[in-house]
Amino acid sequence: MQVTMTVNGTEVTRDVEPRILLVHYLRESLGLTGTHWGCDTSNCGTCVVLVDGEPVKSCTQLAAMTAGHEVTTVEGMADGATLDPVQQGFMEEHGLQCGFCTPGMMLTARALLDRNPDPAEDEIREAISGQICRCTGYATIVRSVQWAAAHPAAEGTTASEVPA
């Protein structure tokens, strides 16, 4: 079936099997491999992308269900050479080690900051509680989001302003 959606600001149309998960569509049909897959049960959150600005586990949703919606992946966060403050924060505060959960964590953080620019620590922890990181023990992820909150215009832009 033909599916049309907007990915990182660009409208794309592809022929897909109806059963294809959004995560596999993004990775394999569009080659956007920054979105990862980590479990079979929607527990780990390495596959989180933004759909219409809200974090969604892209393994829980079919590509077909996403038709007509706007998807933002990690590849859509930076504006050319200019990183989103969340991306910058993860580098500043060592919010990543192996990097596998990082795209999902950063997109959830971006969505949180878009609706709550100055979140408390427990609000950050709750926001990322649907996602697992095996490397960092989370404290530096929390600090990374705090860094981004403290530097909202840190040479960065928000995801919604980023062209593909």
Place this chain on the structure above:
Amino acid sequence: MTTVEERPAREANPSATAADRPIGFGRIQRKEDPRFVRGKGNYLDDIVLPGMLHGAILRSPMAHGRIVSIDTTEALAHPKVHAVITGTDLEGLNLAWAPTLSADVQAVLATDKVRFQGQEVAFVVAEDRYSARDALELIDVEYEQLDPVIDVRRALDPGAPVVRTDLEGRTDNHIFDWEAGDAAETDAVFAAADVVVKQEMVYPRVHPAPMETCGAIADYEPIDGKLTLYETTQAPHAHRTLFAMVAGIPEHKIRVISPDIGGGFGNKVGIYPGYILAVVGSIVTGKPVKWVEDRSENLMSTSFARDYIMTGEVAATRDGKILAVRTNVLADHGAFNATAQPTKYPAGFFHIFTGSYDLQAAHCKVTGVYTNKAPGGVAYACSFRVTEAVYLVERMVDVLASELGMDPVELRLKNFIKPEQFPYANKTGWEYDSGDYEPTMRLAMQIAGYEDLRREQAEKRARGELMGIGISFFTETVGAGPRKHMDIVGLGMADGAEVRVHPTGKAVVRLSVQSQGQGHETTFAQIVAEELGIPPEDIDVVHGDTDNTPFGLGTYGSRSTPVSGAAVALTSRKVRDKARLIAAAMLETRPEDLEWEKGRWFVKGDPGAGKTIAEIALGAHGTVALPEGVDGNLDAEVTYDPPNLTFPFGAYICVVDIDKGTGKVHVRRFVAVDDCGTRINPMIIEGQIHGGLADGVGMALMEFIGFDEDGNCLGGSFMDYLIPTAMEVPDWETGHTVTPSPHHPIGAKGIGESATVGSPPAVVNAVVDALAPFGLTHMDMPCTPARVWEAMQGRPTPPI
């Protein structure tokens, strides 16, 4: 010499190119991060080769059964299926069984019996991953179900089903007995002691569960016979050699590439059947074949960790002098003995269970057995079973403190090995390289506000509230290891490094170890920078590709910095020594008249007359008349054979509150003071510690791979195998002391696994401390709400 530093305020981490960044050791942001934050990491499943096919594995639904028949007709008829491979096919290629890392064999695809739920039975190669999965449904396997061996305590019973009927003459499930220390001497100390305490404890089966599962892409080129094998491996060189031995492909025709790895923790050390099957699939179809396991396959079939039932005993004087420790261990190795550890040590380094204490005697006996469970056993950041050893001794010391009515910190302080006793020969054969334990313990107490916490606890107890304070003081043994003692399948545990300084003064360093997130591209650049004065951003770090790196055994057991870090430092020093000869020629003076300052040789007494490394590199590659015997480059290589292991240590304090109504444990605070010797990048070190602490909280409170009586795995997905999220862990409070290793070129000891090793007993000791009003002196992990509630009712039960 130990340096104690006050706990620093949160420090900034300068970027690798910032003007104030250190050229050498210190905080800098990681060089690998720019690609990861842009989603441009290159993990195994991101790789797509032209014409690539996809593999999927059919697995056993039961723990123990005889294979009666396998019918692949329908699967082969699937229009997108290119091949279906069974154990019978592999027998024809002499590949049905592969050697393990413990001198056993493991079935690649089952031929006679299935021996654990999730065992590999057949392999489908198809055009895409969905079709490969579809075709698994079309394979018809008939099994005759057999009684399984699930309860490890019954595995050696006469009449127990025999798991390994494939091994000739095998009539029971016994694998090995292994002892360390002097049994008679230990028994004599116990017989004369005032106080003896004894406790059985279970370290349950858990799983490293890295966020990226395991996988491989095999690309066999039939014309020149070259196999390019992309793998999620922590040890690319060891894998290449083993593949040459197993598959009979000449070693120079195999290239193993380990791309970015999404976490390893020991899960990616072994060679799994899926890797071999991808190779067979590529040879059979003539196309590249990708195989990536799903999460259930990862949890149910790849290397688990722990699964030790330990009976510990401590002998002491009434005033709290610990005299001796002894233990008997029953070790569940699953269906195949596939643990990864040095050959001489079937129980890994468990014999460091003497801990941080000065003992008169010690003895352990470990018995390994087969059961109908997945194979593996050394994984999950365990430092070759130091994790089990530290848990045993740190839990036992608390049991003794409870018996004596002593404060657990006071008891530890009284028994620490004293700084003047180092190097310290313990009673089971280790020589601890350096240590000064008391300042580390005292710093942890200071950060935690230990006396205040005890006062708060007393007040809360008086009100009937459950608050616990848990202590753990661990000594690790990492950096395996000296070749004369340590090998894995005959390969000595050394590592190589190569440094080349290019004509313009930029450099490349090539490593035999492989990062799974530890930040090698930054840390190793910093070691070269410290030795040669070349800025870290000007040093390219190459790893994870056997065609482009020197041989070595890889990253596990916290061995990268102790072994490969030493290799890189010594290689850099060889470059520096060579640079001195060339600089002398350039300056028309004698080498002995030159003095080094970071990045530059200059004439003693005339600092203005000197040559930088970049000038010397250009000279080496240019037209300078080189001294006799000096060739025209600025390169060096070293293979480092460590003279001893390194012994990092640390003091951990955990504070928990337990909900009396539900049994839920809340970790309120966690203080970790680590001593890993010389610190290369404090930001990365703290990150390694944080991750390990979360592992410890997970194992102590949540993580558990259990089985029902039929052998069905009860931890086979993230619905059942619970891993801490940000909600279950506190903001970590860290501090450090610095006691360099005397035998390591830069004094670094390694840090990767310290916190995973040291934190579980701190959490469990805190839980047991909180439950002391119920008369409890021990409960086993995992301390889930239900199990804690049972313990509060006076019915603490082991998990297995």
